[in-house]
Amino acid sequence: MQRPVVTRDLALRVGRSETEHMASWLSAIGGLPENPFEVKTCRLGGTTGLFGQRLGPLFNRLLDFSDEDVTILEEAVRFRS
Numbered sequence: 001m002q003r004p005v006v007t008r009d010l011a012l013r014v015g016r017s018e019t020e021h022m023a024s025w026l027s028a029i030g031g032l033p034e035n036p037f038e039v040k041t042c043r044l045g046g047t048t049g050l051f052g053q054r055l056g057p058l059f060n061r062l063l064d065f066s067d068e069d070v071t072i073l074e075e076a077v078r079f080r081s
Helices: 008-030 067-080
Strands: 039-044 047-052 061-063
Touching: 008 039, 008 047, 008 061, 039 067, 047 067
Parallel strands: none
Antiparallel strands: 039 047, 047 061
16 A cells, blocks of 8 residues: 655645634634634635634634735734734
8 A cells, every 4th residue: 555645735735624624613612602712713815813812822823824924914913912
């Protein structure tokens, strides 16, 4: 049996899949009555921002951030605040 070859395209697809999973999960939590965990999600360019004030630092992150998205960094920081 051949070992799978991890190409750049495959790695990007796996990363985007993880991003979509986390964004979907946090959006569901944010949809709870009165948003008890203070969840916010956003899409800025190709970047996805996930913020859960009361969920801990693991859930406060920018995902799929690339060189093309450098221009939106300040906007992402403002969104987080």
